[in-house]
Amino acid sequence: MTQYGYALLGLTAVVAMLVAIMTFAVLKFAAGARDAKRHLAGGADSAILSAALQEAVAKLKAQEQAMSARAVASEQLSSQIVSSLTAGLLVVDGTGRIEILNPAGQQMLAVPAAVAGGDYRAVLASVPPLVEAITECLGTRRAILRRSLQIPGADRTTHLGASVSPLGGREGHGAICLFSDLTNVVELEEQLRLKETLARLGELTAGIAHEFRNGLATIHGYSRLIVPDALPGQYRPYVEGIRQETEALGKVVTNFLNFARPERLQFSRVELEPLLRRLGEDLQHELPAGATLDLRGRFADVDGDEVLLRQVFGNLVRNAAEACESAGVRPAIVIGGDVDARRRACRISVEDNGPGIPESERARVFQPFVTTRSRGTGLGLAIVQKIVVMHNGRVGIGTSPAGGASVEVTLPLAAA
Ligand SMILES: Nc1ncnc2c1ncn2[C@@H]1O[C@H](COP(=O)(O)OP(=O)(O)OP(=O)(O)O)[C@@H](O)[C@H]1O
Ligand SMILES: [Mg+2]
The missing domain is CATH 3.30.565.10 (Histidine kinase-like ATPase, C-terminal domain)
Incomplete structure (x- = not known):
């Protein structure tokens, strides 16, 4: 090999090394670019994911708020219904504790306002017939419909109409009792009955009393015609007696006629x-x-x-x-x-x-x-x-x- 041949071989080797270095660099760059691209694509996915999650959480929160507002509103409505009922409402749980006694009921039964949680037998001690009705319902699990209860009071007897129904609950079985004050109705019925009795009594007896009074007036008239001085002394008191008695009886009959006549x-x-x-x-x-x-x-x-x-x-x-x-x-x-x-x-x-x-x-x-x-x-x-x-x-x-x-x-x- 000539000197020229060695030089060419050396140059070729240098060029081949340079090509190899360039190829490696290009390959490295391409791999880096792929990595970067992949990295960039992954970041966008997680951002989308977190946005979706945030939206879902916000929606759930709004739903939770709406539901709790609805629960508060329905609780308010039911407590408004209970407190504005004109009838009495009493709810007792399975252990005999009072869960609800509405204001109308408290007033009718004359019990203090804060009785919830108390035992119904103690709280309603002054209303024994109601205690009996509730005890009966709790014991038999059978409903009591429109039972009339009489509660003796200091100045008048109160008449209650009560219905008691069994109730399922957390503390075993309780009872729900609805009651209303019928005293005025009962008293009106009593007045009506008395008015009718008095009217019948008046009609029946006024006629007899009238005839009776006429007869008495005749006897009294004859007794007046007798002159006591014309009689022997021992008979004079008898005439006076007849006059006094007929007069007194006449007054009684007149009074009765006044009483019986429709006023x-x-x-x-x-x-x-x-x-x-x-x-x-x-x-x-x-x-x-x-x-x-x-x-x-x-x-x-x-x-x-x-x-x-x-x-x-x-x-x-x-x-x-x-x-x-x-x-x-x-x-x-x-x-x-x-x-x-x-x-x-x-x-x-x-x-x-x-x-x-x-x-x-x-x-x-x-x-x-x-x-x-x-x-x-x-x-x-x-x-x-x-x-x-x-x-x-x-x-x-x-x-x-x-x-x-x-x-x-x-x-x-x-x-x-
Ligand atoms: N304040 C009183 N204290 C005790 N007893 C009474 C009282 N008021 C009424 N009585 C009883 O009730 C009865 C009936 O009374 P009522 O007024 O109807 O008739 P009276 O007084 O006997 O006769 P009169 O027709 O003249 O009034 C009386 O006879 C009396 O026995
Ligand atoms: Mg009298």
């Missing part, structure tokens, strides 16, 4: 306080010496017949004075007044310090001709009841603070 009422607004004050002054001279008659409390206006209402309280005051006198005590009579704005009624009690009226006699003394007085006709309280019922009121008998009788008249307040 024509002259309704107007009556202020009870001045009426009772005037009555007290007028009766002072009739009452035994040393007797007292006081007016206490609050009175209201009623729609009524002034003359008849005066007769009612006149009869009651006379009865009180007579009862005290017959028991040998000096009459201390109190006319007490109380206004019940919720029931729109005025309660007037005539209280005395006499012997009182035994409970067993309290219903009977309102019947005509029931009397314990030798010269009584037994019509005073019957007339009182008739007039009070005609005024859509009611009358009852209790015991006065002094241990005597307390006759209580309740009249509806005048229309506003």
Whole structure:
């Protein structure tokens, strides 16, 4: 090989090395570019993914907020329904704890507001018939429909209509009870019944009484024709006896006819306080010496017949004075007044310090001709009841603070 040949070989080797280096560099660059490209494409995917995730989270949050707002609204609605119910609602769980007692129920049962969580037997201790109904439903798991419950109170008996149904729940089985106050309805029915009874009694007996009075007038007339001085001395008292008895019987029959006849009422607004004050002054001279008659409390206006209402309280005051006198005590009579704005009624009690009226006699003394007085006709309280019922009121008998009788008249307040 020539020198020239060696040079060419060396040059060729250098060129081949340069080509190899260039090829390696190109390949390296291409691989780097591919890597970079792949890297760039992966970053875009994760950005899209995180945006989608954020959107989903935001949507879920909005849904959660809407759902909790809806839950709050429906809770508010159900508590509004429960508290604005005019009927009483009581829910008891399986262990006997009160879960719900709405405001209407609290008022009807006269229990304090915070009773939730208390045992129904303890909370409703003053309402035994309701406790019995709930206990029965919890025990038998059978519904009780529209049961009428009577709850005796200090001044009047409350009538409740109650339905109790079994209820499934977390703490075993409970009961749900819906009840309403039927006292006014029951009292109206009672008034109606009394009005009908009085009207029938009047119709039945007025005719007989009328004939009776005519016969008596004839006997009395003949007795008047007899001149006592023309008779032998021992017969004169008999004529006087016949005259007195026919006169007394004539009065009884006239009183009864007055009682039985259908009354024509002259309704107007009556202020009870001045009426009772005037009555007290007028009766002072009739009452035994040393007797007292006081007016206490609050009175209201009623729609009524002034003359008849005066007769009612006149009869009651006379009865009180007579009862005290017959028991040998000096009459201390109190006319007490109380206004019940919720029931729109005025309660007037005539209280005395006499012997009182035994409970067993309290219903009977309102019947005509029931009397314990030798010269009584037994019509005073019957007339009182008739007039009070005609005024859509009611009358009852209790015991006065002094241990005597307390006759209580309740009249509806005048229309506003
Ligand atoms: N305040 C009272 N205290 C005790 N007993 C009473 C009282 N008021 C009424 N009574 C009883 O009730 C009965 C009936 O009373 P009522 O007013 O109807 O008739 P009376 O007073 O006997 O006769 P009259 O027709 O003359 O009023 C009385 O006889 C009496 O026994
Ligand atoms: Mg009387």
